[in-house]
Amino acid sequence: DAGITQSPRHKVTETGTPVTLRCHQTENHRYMYWYRQDPGHGLRLIHYSYGVKDTDKGEVSDGYSVSRSKTEDFLLTLESATSSQTSVYFCAISESQLAGVGPGELFFGEGSRLTVL
Amino acid sequence: AQTVTQSQPEMSVQEAETVTLSCTYDTSESDYYLFWYKQPPSRQMILVIRQEAYKQQNATENRFSVNFQKAAKSFSLKISDSQLGDAAMYFCAYRSRSNDYKLSFGAGTTVTVRA
Numbered sequence: 001d002a003g004i005t006q007s008p009r010h011k012v013t014e015t016g017t018p019v020t021l022r023c024h025q026t027e028n029h030r031y032m033y034w035y036r037q038d039p040g041h042g043l044r045l046i047h048y049s050y051g052v053k054d055t056d057k058g059e060v061s062d063g064y065s066v067s068r069s070k071t072e073d074f075l076l077t078l079e080s081a082t083s084s085q086t087s088v089y090f091c092a093i094s095e096s097q098l099a100g101v102g103p104g105e106l107f108f109g110e111g112s113r114l115t116v117l
Numbered sequence: 118a119q120t121v122t123q124s125q126p127e128m129s130v131q132e133a134e135t136v137t138l139s140c141t142y143d144t145s146e147s148d149y150y151l152f153w154y155k156q157p158p159s160r161q162m163i164l165v166i167r168q169e170a171y172k173q174q175n176a177t178e179n180r181f182s183v184n185f186q187k188a189a190k191s192f193s194l195k196i197s198d199s200q201l202g203d204a205a206m207y208f209c210a211y212r213s214r215s216n217d218y219k220l221s222f223g224a225g226t227t228v229t230v231r232a
Contacts, residue, residue, distance in 0.1 A: 040224055042121075042123075042208055042222035042223050042224045043222040044222075045220075045221075088160065092162075092220075104212055104214075105150070105152055105164050105167055105212075108162035110159075110160065110161055111161075
C-alpha cells in the first residue's frame, strides 16, 4: 500500500472557523492532490501540486488554499469554513507519466470527513 | 476538462452472476489512461483495473475485465462471478497523457450484491 496519511480523519467545526487538513506521503511522488467527494458528483479536484511550492487550482478551488513546503506534505486550508464545504476530502499522490515511467494511476489516502455546522 | 459519465447510479447483481458498469468519456486526445476504482464502505479508494488507450487489447484482472471502445469513447467494466465483497461504489476515471496532472472522475455507480 502507498504510504499516504491524512489527518485529521474526522473533524466537526463551526461556520467561519479556519480548518487545515494535512496529507503526508512517504513515497516521494511528485504529484499531490486534494479531491472532495460528494454524493452525485464523484471526486472533484480542489487543488494539486506538481512540486515543492508549485501548486495550481482544480475545478472547485474557491474557498480553499494549499501549501507544499516539503515533498512529503500537502496542506489544504479552509480559511473560513462554510456548510457547503461539508464533505469527505481525499488526498492522492502520483508519479509523473510523461517520462514514460509510472503506471499513471493515483494512490489515495483514507479520506477525511469534515462537517461544518 | 474532460467529462466522464457513468449513467447508472445503482446496479444490483445476484451473487455468482455477472454485472456490467458503463462509462463514457469526452476527449479530443488520442493518448490517455482509463481506470476503474472501487470504494467499499470503508471509504478507501482501490484501483481495480487500468487501460492504456494505445493498447487495443482489453485489460483483465481476475474476475474484472473491461470493454474499451476507443472510437465510441466507451469503457465498461464487467464483474464476473460476483461476490459479496464486490459490493461498493465504482468510479470510472480518465487521465490525459498531455496534461499530466489530474484524473477526472465519473459520479460513480453503486453495486449491490444479493446473496
